[in-house]
Amino acid sequence: MQRSRQLVAQSSHIHLDLTTGSETFRTKATIAFRSVPGASSFIDAITARIHSITLNGKDLDPATHADEYRIQLPDLKSENLLEIDADFHYSSTGEGLHRFVDPVDNEVYLYTQFEVPDARRVFPTFEQPDLKQAFSFTVDAPAHWTVISNQPTPQPQPLPAEATPTEQGTQPQTDIARWVFPATPRISSYITALVAGPYKGTTDVYKAEDGRSVPLGVYSRASLAQYVDAQNLFETTKAGFRFFEEQFGTPYPFTKYDQIFVPDFNAGAMENAGCVTILEDYVFRSKVSGALRERRDITVLHELAHMWFGDLVTMRWWDDLWLNESFAEFMSHLCAVESGVSPHAWTTFAASEKTWAYAQDQLPTTHPITADMVDLDAVNANFDGITYAKGAAVLRQLVAWVGQEAFMEGVRAYLAENAWGNAELKDLLRHLEKASGRDLSEWSQQWLETCGVNTLKIDYDIDEDGYLADLTVTQSAPEAHPHLRKQHIKLAFYTLDAAHNLTRDVSLDVDIEGEKTVIEQAGRVPTPDLVLPNHADLGFAKIRLDSASLDTAIRHVSGLQEPLDRAVVWSSLWDATRDGELAATTFVDTVLTHLPAETDATLANLLVRQLEYALKHYVRPSKAETLRQRAGNVLWGAAQEAARGSDMQFQLVNAFARLANSDVQLGIIEDLRSGETSLSGLEIDQDLSWTLLISLATGGRIGEAEIDAEYAKDSSATGATSAQTAKAALPNPEAKQKAWEAMVKEQNLTNTMQRATLLGFNRCHDDHLLAPYAELYFENLAAMWDDASYEMSQRLVTGLYPYFAATPATLQATTQAIETLAADKPGLKRPLLEARDGLERIIAARKADEAAHRTKATH
Incomplete structure (x- = not known):
């Protein structure tokens, strides 16, 4: 922040030439700023080549004034004008100006992603949020493209045909145009944006109560345009506009609002001012879960809230x-x-x-x-x-x-x-x-200034008349972060009826403070079957149920009528499982009992994911395979009983496909995919077909030939990533080695293909197949971190960590890497500490599951 005490950024005019080849583009930047006279400073830029630097009319030598990340600015005046002409690299990692070639039509699509420090990969800038300024973009690009930025898109100006030097030599250019965008208001560099390519879009208008009109747009690649449900997106967006303008008391601050679905995106979306970029996974070309649809709505509203x-x-x-x-x-x-x-x-x-x-x-x-x-x-x-x-x-x-x-x-x-x-x-x-x-x-x-999560538990007695007595909330804190906090929660008391429904009899508002909070206002409450701390989920705390309530929850959680209460109970059960206080097999049995009755899409999705994780990591190894097959059978049986065409049917089939391992289960997957077996209301569309095929690949029922044949039918970007996942999932040493080499040795995958390969590599029913990669992980750890961008290296270090080798030796190797490698690479320390913690939980949960089994066997 020291730079902002010396400088006041005024304006940047950025001229981007996107016609110079497939590796680099050219940027000419003119930047005006004020400074303390005589001060020296710098501007951020990660360039491929600098052609010239001119500061206040004086040429600066790039060889002496520029390094890998910065350009030094000496002897500043009170008013300064900086001109820089440089080439920058296109990105394949989703950082900076990302370049994507659509495999369907070979069209090129570009978009920027700048948060946190990546505007400097596209143009020279003062890369910090408190140096706001007005940005003016001029873009030269193929005339048939759509070019979108923070301000309304101007009418493109055709440029005269001329021979233009490119990386491939001098070539005639006959279809180039120039877009000259008006200046933005004063904004930070990380929310500027440029999207360019033959994007196809739909437009609408938000009409405010005061008569203002805000143009709206939704865009995607041409090959995806038919799948974009723009009307739904516009409805959600307009609802957000109405709500936020009323709540914030300030009109929408920008001149238009575009939402663009972009390929290879690393996040869910990005709040570029008036030009929001969104993950393409939110374009639904096939049926998706209700949870994913709701997640998209929340994401749309999240980015819109950022505009203010x-x-x-x-x-x-x-x-x-x-x-x-x-x-x-x-x-x-x-x-x-x-x-x-x-x-x-x-x-x-x-x-x-x-x-x-x-x-x-x-x-x-x-x-x-x-x-x-x-x-x-x-x-x-x-x-x-x-x-x-x-x-x-x-x-x-x-x-x-x-x-x-x-x-x-x-x-x-x-x-x-x-x-x-x-x-x-x-x-x-x-x-x-x-x-x-x-x-x-x-x-x-x-x-805000302390960390760690507290745990709340209800203690009570029953008096001689069968009513609650001595009701107390006990708050505890972890030893590493011994902070007890004040918070407002609701307590609720439930009774089980003959139909196994849990009816809320009483709820109380309670202010928690200190270790013990005595509840005086409960009144005469008959003995409940379930006492639920944090009813309505207002508090932030882990919840431990008393023994009677825990027994009721395990048997009857689906009897709670409100999905939010069920979510609070499930959160408590999952926390207890992670902490080794509830046997993993008990958690799995509870999910399998109640999942088929769940009506909330997101909660069902969560339970499925936790079920899969518990089976893979927390259940004792001697029981894991048997329980996994039982889980698959229960999921398939529930799918057959689910309502025709329902979201639950769809989620159960997808979960079954991920868990299927036995010959019988894989046979069902084959028959589903071929059509020999069908479920009423379930369409085997293209994406579900890939899900089933990846299941068959993981189970060893198909090989590369069948995967290639499916890709020939679906040569889209989604088809390419699905094929990559399927091949990496094949259960043979050659497939795993090929995937490993592509990710770790060659490191030439795009960010999306890296994710797809990781997913397939880790899809493995037999941990012995991955055993060699535990040692290889640590041998290659330094290179994985050093030889790729932050996004790519973070994903490799995290995604390839050998959780499959849950042994003291792996813990020791991790500790050694933290003490040696991470000492010189501070950014590497955090993912390794988190991985070690995850592995310690796996080992502890398995021991707890084994201990619970032995205890049960002795009774």
Whole structure:
């Protein structure tokens, strides 16, 4: 941030020539800024070649003024003009200006991704959020392309045909045009954007109550355009506009709002100002689960919320990254519920975001929500479950405490005061304190400046008349983070009826403080069958059920009528399983008992994923194969009984395909795919066909020839990644070695193909097949980290970690790597610490499962 004390960025004009070949493009940048006279500074740029640098009319030698990441700017004046002409590399990793060739029609598609430090891969810039400025983009590109940026797309100007030097030699250019975009408002470099290629789109208009019209657009690659359900996206977007404009008290701050589905994207979406880029997985060319549809709606609303909170008002430095992301996460779910886009979005929040947050906050690398971002490695690493999910959960807790209207009143004042500028957490808290009349310093210290998750448990007695007595909430904290916190929760008491439904008799609002909170207001409550701390999921804490409630939950969790209550119970059961307090086999049996009755799509999706993880990692090895086959049989039986064409039927079939391993189960997969077996209402569309084929490949029922034959039918980008996954999943040493070599030795895969290969490599029913790669992982660890970009190396180090070798030797090798390699590579330390923690949990959970089995056998 020191640079922002010396400089005031004014404007950048960026001229991009996208016609210079497939490896590099040319950028000419003219940057105006003020400075303390006589100061020296730098501008960020990762270039392929610098042609010239001119500062205030004086040429600077690139050889002496530029290095790999920066261009030095000496002897600055009060008013400065910097001109830089340079070539930059296209990216294949989703960082900077990403270049993708559509295998369907060989058309080229480009898009930018800049957060956190990657605008410098496309143009020279002051790469920090508090140096806002106006950006003007001029783009030369093929005339048949669509070019989209932060401002409305201008009419392209044809350029005269001329011979243009390219990497392939001098070639005639006859179809080039120039797009000259108007200047943006003052924004940060990381939310500027450029999307270019033969994208196809649909447009609409949002009409505000005050008469304003905001143009809307939805775009995708031409080969995907037929699958884009633009009307649904526009409806969700307009609902978000109405809700956010009302809640924030500020009109949408930009001139238009485009959403573009882009290939090979590393995240869910990115909040570029007025030009949001979205993962192509959210274009549904085949049937998908209700959970994925809801996830897309939440993502759309999340990015829209950022237009105010993040883009209009931006964090001063990355320390407050959490505030950007947590606020958008909280507001997207609130909007989904209150606008009717997704009435059960808080169940989704509990099942997805809070499950992520609880796991992240128990890792040895957990950090306070207000993390100290000391360098770019720290910023990149902290796009995590604390920054997004725990932060959003804590904001929800704050809203429950101060009240939603007071909270939004404070937010409105914060946005009004800081529009087009930068702000810090203290600025928001000041407005929230004024609006609510509460002192938030203690809340901030307890929730934002400390880490670790507390555990809540209810203790009670039954008096002689059969009523609850001595009702107490006990709060505990982990030894590493011994912080007890205040929070507001709801307690609920349930009775089991003859139909096995759990009916809520009483609920209480309770303020928790300290180790023991005695509940005085319970009144005369008959002995309940289930006592549920954190009913409505307002609190952020692990929940431990008392023994009677635990027994009721295991037998009757599906009898809870509200999906949010079921999510809270399932969260408690999963936490106990991860902690080795509940036997993994018990958790698996409980899921198999109740999953077929689950009606919430996201909760069902979560249970399936936790079922698969428990079977693969937590169940004792001697029982795992038998239980896996039983799980497959139960899932298939439930799929046959599920409602025709229902989401549950679809999810059960997909889960069965991932678990199928026995000859009988794989035979069912073959028959489903061929049509010899069918389920009423289930269509074997292209994507489900690939899912079934990958199952057969994993089980060794097909080979490369069958995979190639399917790819010949579906040569799309999705077909290519599915084929890659299927080949890497083949259960033979040659296939695993080929996948390993492609990822680790050759490292020439795109980010999407790397993900697909990782997925297939790890699809393995026999851990012995992967055994050689435990030692190879550690031998190649340094190269995996050093020889690729951050996104690619992070994915390799995390995705190839040998959880399949859950032994003390692997733990020892991990510890040694942390002590040696990570000492020189600080960014590598975090994924290794987290992997070791995951492996320790696996070993402990298996021991706990074995111990529970022995105890049961002796009774």
